Amino acid sequence: NAGVTQTPKFRILKIGQSMTLQCAQDMNHNYMYWYRQDPGMGLKLIYYSVGAGITDKGEVPNGYNVSRSTTEDFPLRLELAAPSQTSVYFCATLDGGGNYGYTFGSGTRLTVV
Amino acid sequence: AQSVAQPEDQVNVAEGNPLTVKCTYSVSGNPYLFWYVQYPNRGLQFLLKYITGDNLVKGSYGFEAEFNKSQTSFHLKKPSALVSDSALYFCAVTSLSGGYNKLIFGAGTRLAVHP
Numbered sequence: 001n002a003g004v005t006q007t008p009k010f011r012i013l014k015i016g017q018s019m020t021l022q023c024a025q026d027m028n029h030n031y032m033y034w035y036r037q038d039p040g041m042g043l044k045l046i047y048y049s050v051g052a053g054i055t056d057k058g059e060v061p062n063g064y065n066v067s068r069s070t071t072e073d074f075p076l077r078l079e080l081a082a083p084s085q086t087s088v089y090f091c092a093t094l095d096g097g098g099n100y101g102y103t104f105g106s107g108t109r110l111t112v113v
Numbered sequence: 114a115q116s117v118a119q120p121e122d123q124v125n126v127a128e129g130n131p132l133t134v135k136c137t138y139s140v141s142g143n144p145y146l147f148w149y150v151q152y153p154n155r156g157l158q159f160l161l162k163y164i165t166g167d168n169l170v171k172g173s174y175g176f177e178a179e180f181n182k183s184q185t186s187f188h189l190k191k192p193s194a195l196v197s198d199s200a201l202y203f204c205a206v207t208s209l210s211g212g213y214n215k216l217i218f219g220a221g222t223r224l225a226v227h228p
Binding site: 031033035040041042043044045048050056058090092094096099100102104105106107 | 119145147155156157159162164201203207213214215216217218219220221223
């Protein structure tokens with residue numbers, strides 16, 4: 001049981017490049033979330049999804065896009081990378097069954113230069 | 114809007130002494146509260162949560178937290194600190210009124226346990 005898998009683990013981008021951070025889960029959880037964590041700081045919610053085909057903005061959505069075509073996958077897209085997007089990105093899931101058991105991926109460390 | 118405050122950027126404690134990491138929250142409705150720990154260059158590890166029931170919650174590695182509704186607090190405690198407890202600790206909250214179980218995090222408190 002892999003849980004939540006994030007790829008890649010590390011990436012260096014040049015300003016203006018684009019990339020997609022992948023998040024895949026095998027737990028059939030409806031809720032999925034993307035967070036970013038700046039150095040020494042807490043996690044900020046970027047986007048979230050409550051099921052396939054349904055997404056919404058979190059606290060810091062600017063510069064990002066998401067899609068949720070399947071229950072398993074919730075990719076995060078950066079279209080025009082900026083240095084301000086240098087951060088560690090975490091994907092999380094929740095089954096919605098009422099026990100509030102969030103599962104976090106191991107993170108993607110992104111540097112924009 | 115939901116929010117979490119961790120008033121201390123860093124807490125210093127000697128090994129063997131009790132430790133407390135503070136957390137206060139603001140939500141509409143009943144809060145669901147969490148503590149996570151993060152070691153350097155690692156992901157988040159779940160410590161404990163309060164959903165309902167007993168206000169004193171026991172979690173992993175000897176940690177516990179007490180839910181205080183009147184003070185809107187959920188402080189993390191441990192009776193005897195270990196050097197290996199040194200890490201970054203995050204308090205988080207969600208509620209049904211916040212919508213879609215969005216988990217909101219505090220800024221984190223760095224715990225330093227000295228030998």
